[in-house]
Amino acid sequence: MNLCRVNGQPVEVLSVQDRGLAYGDGLFETIRIAAGQPQLFERHLQRLGQGCSRLRIPCDLDALAGEVRQFAAELGTGVAKLIVTRGAGQRGYAPSATAAPTRILLGSAAPDYPASHARDGIQLFPCATRLAEQPLLAGLKHLNRLEQVLARAEWSDPAFAEGLMRDHGGRVVEGVFSNLFLVRGGRLLTAELSRCGVAGVMRAQIIESVAPALGLPVEVRDIDYQELLVTEEVFTCNSLYGIWPVRALAGHHWPVGPVTRKLQAVLAEPSSDP
Template sequence: MHSWVDGQPASALASLKDRGLAYGDGLFETIAVSAGQPMLLDLHMQRLAQGCSRLAIAADHSLIRSEVLAYAQAMGEGVLKLILTRGDSLRGYSASPEAQPRRILQASPVAAYPEHYASQGVQLFNCATRLAEQPLLAGLKHLNRLEQVIARSEWQDPTYAEGLMRDTSGRVIEGVFSNLFLVCDGMLMTADLQRCGVAGVMRCALLAQAEHLAIPVHITDISLDQLQQADEVFLCNSVYGIWPVRAFTDLSWSVGPLTRKLQGIARTLLDV
């Protein structure tokens, strides 16, 4: 299936003046598509709108939503990537006030992860790459993912399904492409993302579900000591749902009841 650029099918069409290419000046969303429907679309659009507000990108969100719905319908099944850039400009960091945001939609097949990642859990690689602390960009799904690119290049061993990332102060933040949750004495814990990290859509959905189910939640700084003391650990994202974590370095965990409960909810949210 061809990509769409500004609502038009195109096999390969991108401007060399695009600020997304030159500076990573833009945002993206990775959306699971099932039976022609984009999953968790409201949450994806909310995050996109928040990112546009913080980066001062004047996007037409109604138009973007309608294009995503039409593209997903044409896809049927798979993973839809929405890229929104600030548009074209001339040389230099200063953006032209006349720049028009560019919308790019791309389709990929359904992600083919081994079933045992979800059923038995995964082992985490201990990434040496640290996330820089930058509150202005914290939480955003912006186009500059070089930290994740470098971190993912650290391992090729298929024993590891994901890598654990910390910030420059040593706090536990997230996976390379996932958010991280701990369960401690029945309480759900996840990292405070005010300094760095990506505020994932599935993370947001699970926090809302926890509130609905009256599960206590603590969003806070997480240390390696707290990770060691956790009863359950799991990862989440908006494509695969939830993977329990069974091992990290010399630590190990069983797949616990709260992880299984939330995993079932995540499957329902993704219609899988």
């Protein structure tokens, strides 16, 4: 079932002057919908609100939340992509003080990922594309995803389910469409994202809710590539598929370990607060 709403209306047209199209001037959220409910929705709203504040895009989050919940109820099951742009504007980079934000909701079926990804683990492709450092945009899920487009174009072999992305200093940052965690010495490690990268909602859920429930300490810091190669377990995560164990990267191999399995089990438990 494919659904589309633009500013609350069931249309599929957008102004050619929209700044999201012209400059990537906006943000987006990819939200899993189950039984008519947006999952991890408060985390999605929190990240969107932080992004709108940093980009100075006015946004009524309460009204938008109601719009998304209504859309989710109509979609039932699948994925809702929420896009908020600064709106239409005249030529030039300077944003108009009177521009009204554009709200776009796109609904689609859930991606058909192989069950083996979660069960047996995945192989990462070592992407040559490096993430540029821009602290003003770091952590945000802004509309300019050209780095990810270039990285994803590096491989077509279905043996690779995801790619590893590093910054120009060679530090491990994330996957092309996921965040990355290491398991080492009884604790979780994940990259510090003040220079680049996307602060995923599943990453936040693991750091703030799932890991504490299991008594697992979490360390957020820079991760050297060599440290990745000698760690005990590796997994990726995002809001659509949860957790995928990583079993291989560039000739290096890891087991699907007990910590990763425990985290998967907690995420699989029914939640009363979607």
